[in-house]
Amino acid sequence: MNNPNNRPTARLLAEAGFSLGMRVLDIGCGNGLLAREIAKLVGPHGHVLGIDLQDTALEQARSHPAEDGAAPVEYRKLDLNTETLDETFDAISCRRVLMYLPDAQATLTRLASLLEPEGFIAIQEQSRLGMPIAGQPIPMHEKAHRWIWDAVEGEGADTSIGFKLAAMLQASGLTMQELWAEAIVLDSRPESDFAPLVSIMKPRLIAAGIPETDIDELISDMPRERQVLESPILYDMAFLAIAHKPA
Numbered sequence: 707m708n709n710p711n712n713r714p715t716a717r718l719l720a721e722a723g724f725s726l727g728m729r730v731l732d733i734g735c736g737n738g739l740l741a742r743e744i745a746k747l748v749g750p751h752g753h754v755l756g757i758d759l760q761d762t763a764l765e766q767a768r769s770h771p772a773e774d775g776a777a778p779v780e781y782r783k784l785d786l787n788t789e790t791l792d793e794t795f796d797a798i799s800c801r802r803v804l805m806y807l808p809d810a811q812a813t814l815t816r817l818a819s820l821l822e823p824e825g826f827i828a829i830q831e832q833s834r835l836g837m838p839i840a841g842q843p844i845p846m847h848e849k850a851h852r853w854i855w856d857a858v859e860g861e862g863a864d865t866s867i868g869f870k871l872a873a874m875l876q877a878s879g880l881t882m883q884e885l886w887a888e889a890i891v892l893d894s895r896p897e898s899d900f901a902p903l904v905s906i907m908k909p910r911l912i913a914a915g916i917p918e919t920d921i922d923e924l925i926s927d928m929p930r931e932r933q934v935l936e937s938p939i940l941y942d943m944a945f946l947a948i949a950h951k952p953a
């Protein structure tokens with residue numbers, strides 16, 4: 707979890723109160739990184755269910771071997787827009803998913819109904835917010851940022867959802883415990899290399915109309931700009947929220 711993108715997540719997990727034996731639902735689990743982290747926190751007597759719409763993401767998630775001392779992690783295909791579950795959970799986790807849902811409020815309300823009394827939801831959503839900001843010219847990082855966020859917005863994502871979390875959680879009948887925001891900060895260290903994210907996003911960037919050769923060029927040039935950074939870059943803003951279901 708040392709990647710700058712994961713640091714706010716580590717703090718969210720530490721604050722949220724995951725404990726041994728919990729049954730947890732991780733929505734929009736992608737490749738299962740968050741589900742696996744939570745599985746360590748809830749231990750071998752807990753259980754984590756990761757759900758996602760995409761078969762490829764679920765295949766990747768399932769390819770990770772079970773870890774000693776961690777909860778079993780099960781992955782299931784499910785469309786959060788139209789489907790729900792008939793199980794209840796002690797906790798629900800959600801990282802960078804609500805922004806992609808056409809009616810995030812309806813989904814959140816359905817999810818709240820799956821929580822046990824006193825159960826909680828831990829959410830991380832990212833926002834664009836006029837970034838990146840740096841104390842020196844960063845044309846390659848600016849380009850990568852613009853391409854990625856333009857593509858995400860072009861797909862219909864709500865890139866200001868962080869500002870709506872408090873109202874949405876309240877409308878879902880949940881009680882806010884913590885709400886904060888953290889800038890994702892990049893510096894010259896190798897773990898701040900964002901070129902791999904551009905690689906992951908490549909098919910979506912191509913779909914958004916960016917020529918493949920331009921993307922490849924940026925992926926190979928970005929590390930050079932990072933290696934000589936003299937000041938950190940504020941790259942994205944993560945909004946983090948923890949809310950409980952009343953007893």
Ligand SMILES: C[S@@+](CC[C@H](N)C(=O)[O-])C[C@H]1O[C@@H](n2cnc3c(N)ncnc32)[C@H](O)[C@@H]1O
Pocket residue numbers: 733734735736737738739740757758759760763784785786787800801802803806807
């Ligand atoms: C940006 S990725 C985040 C993945 C993971 N939560 C993480 O933080 O690494 C968003 C994920 O949400 C999933 N997703 C988007 N819409 C969904 C829906 N309607 N139902 C289920 N999953 C969905 C996508 O397939 C994708 O895996």
